[in-house]
Structure formats: C-alpha cells, structure tokens
Amino acid sequence: MFSTLDFDVIRRSLGYLFYEGMTFTLTLTALSAFGGLVFGTLIALMRLSGYGLLGRIAGLYVDFMRSLPLVLVIFWFYFLVPYIGQWLTGASRPIKVGAFSSSLITFIMFEAAYFSEIMRAGIQSISKGQPAAANALGMTYSQTMRYVVLPQAFRNMLPVLLTQTIVLFQDTSLVYVLSITDFLGAASKVAQRDGRLVEMYLFAAVVYFTISCIASWGVRRLQARISIVR
Amino acid sequence: MNYNWNWGIFFEPNPMGTGTYLDMLLSGLWLTIRTALLAWIIALVCGSIVGVLRTLPSKTAQWIGFLYVEFFRNMPLLVQLFLWFFVLPELLPRAAGLWLKQLPNAPFWTAAIGVGLFMSARVAVQLGAGIASLPRGQKQAATALGLTTGQTYRYVLLPLAFRIILPPLTSEFLNTIKNTAVAITIGLIELTGQARSMQEFSFQVFEAFTAATVIYLLINIVVVTGMRFLERRVAIPGYISGK
Numbered sequence: 001m002f003s004t005l006d007f008d009v010i011r012r013s014l015g016y017l018f019y020e021g022m023t024f025t026l027t028l029t030a031l032s033a034f035g036g037l038v039f040g041t042l043i044a045l046m047r048l049s050g051y052g053l054l055g056r057i058a059g060l061y062v063d064f065m066r067s068l069p070l071v072l073v074i075f076w077f078y079f080l081v082p083y084i085g086q087w088l089t090g091a092s093r094p095i096k097v098g099a100f101s102s103s104l105i106t107f108i109m110f111e112a113a114y115f116s117e118i119m120r121a122g123i124q125s126i127s128k129g130q131p132a133a134a135n136a137l138g139m140t141y142s143q144t145m146r147y148v149v150l151p152q153a154f155r156n157m158l159p160v161l162l163t164q165t166i167v168l169f170q171d172t173s174l175v176y177v178l179s180i181t182d183f184l185g186a187a188s189k190v191a192q193r194d195g196r197l198v199e200m201y202l203f204a205a206v207v208y209f210t211i212s213c214i215a216s217w218g219v220r221r222l223q224a225r226i227s228i229v230r
Numbered sequence: 231m232n233y234n235w236n237w238g239i240f241f242e243p244n245p246m247g248t249g250t251y252l253d254m255l256l257s258g259l260w261l262t263i264r265t266a267l268l269a270w271i272i273a274l275v276c277g278s279i280v281g282v283l284r285t286l287p288s289k290t291a292q293w294i295g296f297l298y299v300e301f302f303r304n305m306p307l308l309v310q311l312f313l314w315f316f317v318l319p320e321l322l323p324r325a326a327g328l329w330l331k332q333l334p335n336a337p338f339w340t341a342a343i344g345v346g347l348f349m350s351a352r353v354a355v356q357l358g359a360g361i362a363s364l365p366r367g368q369k370q371a372a373t374a375l376g377l378t379t380g381q382t383y384r385y386v387l388l389p390l391a392f393r394i395i396l397p398p399l400t401s402e403f404l405n406t407i408k409n410t411a412v413a414i415t416i417g418l419i420e421l422t423g424q425a426r427s428m429q430e431f432s433f434q435v436f437e438a439f440t441a442a443t444v445i446y447l448l449i450n451i452v453v454v455t456g457m458r459f460l461e462r463r464v465a466i467p468g469y470i471s472g473k
Binding site: 064067068069070071072075076079080083170171173174176177184188197198201202204205208209212213216 | 233300301303304305306307308309310312313316317320321404407408409410411412414415422425426429435436439442443446447449450
C-alpha cells in the first residue's frame with residue numbers, strides 16, 4: 001500500500017517547510033505565549049484587585065473568550081483588526097494588516113483569557129501571610145506584586161503555563177483557515193501542488209507529535225524537579 | 231468606522247434558496263449540535279475505557295492507556311482531522327478506501343469521530359485523575375467484600391469518580407462543541423462555517439460573526455446550567471458536593 005507513495009517529496013520541500021513554515025509557527029507561538037502571559041497576568045490582577053467593576057470586566061472578558069471557538073475568534077480578528085487600526089490611527093480607510101500581525105493579535109487576546117485563569121490560580125495559591133508581610137514591610141501594592149506575589153505565582157504555575165504553551169503551539173495550526181503559511185499551511189500547500197496529501201500530512205503529524213512529545217516530557221521533568229524543592 | 235451596518239440582513243433570503251440568512255445560521259447550529267453530541271458520546275465511551283485502563287494494576291493496561299492519550303494529545307486537532315479525512319482512505323485497501331471516500335456526509339462522520347477521539351484522551355486523563363483521587367479504602371473495602379475488579383469499578387469507583395469529575399467534564403463538553411468548528415477545514419458547514427459563508431455572500435462580516443458569537447454564548451449558558459442541574463441531581467448527600 002505504500003508502493004504508490006513518494007516520500008521524497010518531503011525531502012525536496014524540507015527547506016520550505018521548516019524555514020518558512022516552522023519559523024512562522026514557532027515565532028507565533030513564542031510571541032503569543034509571552035504576550036498572552038503579560039496580558040493574562042494583568043487580567044488576573046484586575047480580577048483579584050477587589051474593585052468591583054474592574055473585576056467584573058476582566059471576568060466577562062475571560063468568560064467571553066473562553067466560550068468561543070478559536071476558529072471564530074481568528075475570523076473575528078482577521079476582519080476586525082483593520083477597522084480597529086483605522087480607528088486608532090485615524091486613517092480614512094481600514095488599514096492593511098499582515099497575516100502575521102493579525103494572527104499574533106488574535107492569539108495574544110485569545111490566550112490571555114486562558115493564561116489569566118492559570119495566573120489567577122497561581123496568585124490565589126500564595127498564602128495570605130506573604131502579601132501581609134510585604135505590607136508590613138511598607139511595600140506598595142505594585143512592589144508587593146512585583147517582588148513577592150508574582151514571582152512565586154509564576155514559579156508555582158510554570159509547568160501549567162508551559163503545558164498551555166504546548167496547546168498554543170498546536171492551536172497555531174488553525175491559522176490554516178486564513179491560508180497562512182505556517183508549518184501546516186506550508187505542508188498543505190506542497191501537498192496540494194504536488195498531489196501528495198498522504199505523505200505531507202503524515203509528515204506534518206509526525207513533526208507536531210515529536211515536538212509536542214519532547215516538550216511535554218520536558219515539562220514533566222521540570223515538574224518533578226520543582227515539586228522536590230518545595 | 232465606515233462600515234455599512236445592516237442588521238436586517240438576517241431576514242433577507244440567502245442565495246442558496248434555503249430561506250433567509252437566519253435559516254442558514256440555524257441549520258449550522260443544528261449541525262454543530264449533532265456533531266458535538268455524537269463526538270461527545272464517542273469521547274465519553276472511549277475516554278472512560280482508556281481512563282479505567284490507566285488505573286488498572288496491570289502494567290500493560292497502563293501502557294496502552296498512556297500511549298493512547300499521548301497519541302491523541304500531541305497532535306493538533308486539525309492535523310488529526312486531516313489524517314482521518316485525507317490520509318486514512320488512501321492507506322486502506324482500495325475497496326475500503328473508495329467506500330470511505332464515497333460515504334455521504336463524510337465530513338460529518340469524520341468530524342464527529344475525529345473530535346470524539348481527540349476529546350476522549352482528555353476525558354481519559356480526567357477520569358484517571360478522578361479514580362486516583364478516591365481514598366484507597368474504597369477499593370480495599372470493595373475487595374474485602376469479595377467484589378471482582380469489574381464489579382469494583384462498576385459499583386464503587388466509577389460512580390464516585392464520575393461525580394467528582396463532573397465540573398471538569400462540563401468544560402470538556404464545552405470544548406467538544408467549540409472544537410467542532412475546526413471541522414470547517416474539512417468542509418463541514420457548521421455554525422462558524424455558515425457564518426463564514428454568510429459573510430462571503432452578503433459582505434456583512436460583523437453581523438454574521440456577531441450572530442454566531444451570540445449563539446455560541448447561548449449554547450454555553452444552556453450547557454453550564456444543564457450540568458449544574460445534573461450535578462445537583464446526582465450529588466450524594468453528605469459526600470463531596472452533596473448537601
């Protein structure tokens with residue numbers, strides 16, 4: 001059954017697949033994870049701030065994002081970002097936004113909702129005595145957060161944050177719906193050009209599987225090391 | 231913002247000749263619900279079996295459970311759908327492959343099975359954790375009473391474990407519904423797909439996506455309310471979340 005397959009197509013397109021596709025995927029994953037973490041932490045702080053309205057807004061944002069399919073959110077931002085850009089810059093027409101910026105904004109906004117829930121759990125896991133002691137030392141709110149609470153919350157939640165990043169890495173493949181050349185997009189373009197769907201999709205599956213497996217194995221090891229320390 | 235809003239668009243006839251644009255979205259909703267329900271049944275059945283395997287004393291069973299979960303968890307759902315949809319028919323013997331390709335509603339079955347298996351790995355992990363979280367005494371007491379392994383799971387461990395993991399199962403069910411939207415890539419025109427084609431036909435981007443968004447929010451509210459009700463119904467008095 002493998003006699004009609006031509007696995008050489010993979011070798012011929014390796015450069016394109018990894019240099020164009022994988023670079024896009026990994027850059028998007030890394031930047032979205034970073035941006036999502038920053039935004040997510042802000043949202044978590046808003047939720048825990050104790051100011052009713054601020055907390056409500058943050059809570060609504062998280063619930064809203066988490067009840068929508070990522071595909072729909074990708075479409076939303078793809079069409080919405082040019083208009084928002086126009087509104088921000090005061091241009092006369094909707095501005096042009098590149099495929100990369102569009103998907104980066106989408107993933108940051110989407111992942112922020114998920115990262116914020118993780119950070120919220122992390123912040124809540126810090127015992128009350130910690131901020132109280134910081135207060136007693138005369139630290140301001142932002143100092144308490146920056147030097148006492150957030151570093152510990154981040155450290156405790158690191159395995160979960162990394163696991164979420166692996167999920168994010170897999171989710172970036174959904175930019176396929178915008179015909180963007182990420183890793184899967186590149187594989188699919190070669191597959192359709194050469195009529196080699198089976199080979200290319202199998203190869204894409206193997207690559208995603210290998211990377212995710214190695215990454216989650218790394219996270220498991222990290223978790224084991226961290227849990228011994230405490 | 232120079233965008234021509236037209237909220238009346240939902241009541242204008244769609245170019246497919248199947249009623250209004252609203253009818254289009256509702257037929258998408260119906261397909262989303264059907265796909266998600268079938269996928270959820272598959273996820274629950276396969277997930278429960280694998281979840282139990284992961285907790286059995288046999289090392290082989292644990293390995294099978296581990297491999298199953300790793301296989302379905304470490305590939306993007308989109309890639310898995312492509313594997314089932316494009317790759318599997320080619321790798322089967324000719325006759326079987328041809329039969330698969332000519333199946334009516336192939337995207338529907340592929341989506342339901344693909345999403346179902348993808349979610350089953352997550353259900354398995356939840357259930358495994360749920361069983362592991364039970365006090366050791368439960369299993370020991372069952373053994374002491376002379377129950378076989380099958381009976382222990384059937385009458386003691388599973389009823390408790392499923393009650394414990396009901397809240398995370400609710401989110402997994404919601405994830406199942408959301409994940410059916412990925413099947414848009416293999417040609418399943420469910421809710422997101424219908425919103426997308428409405429946008430292509432009518433150019434009313436934001437109305438179409440707003441409608442889809444509102445429908446997804448409503449689905450969420452219905453599911454969350456229903457599951458809360460279920461949680462209260464099955465709660466054991468004096469135990470876990472029971473009163």
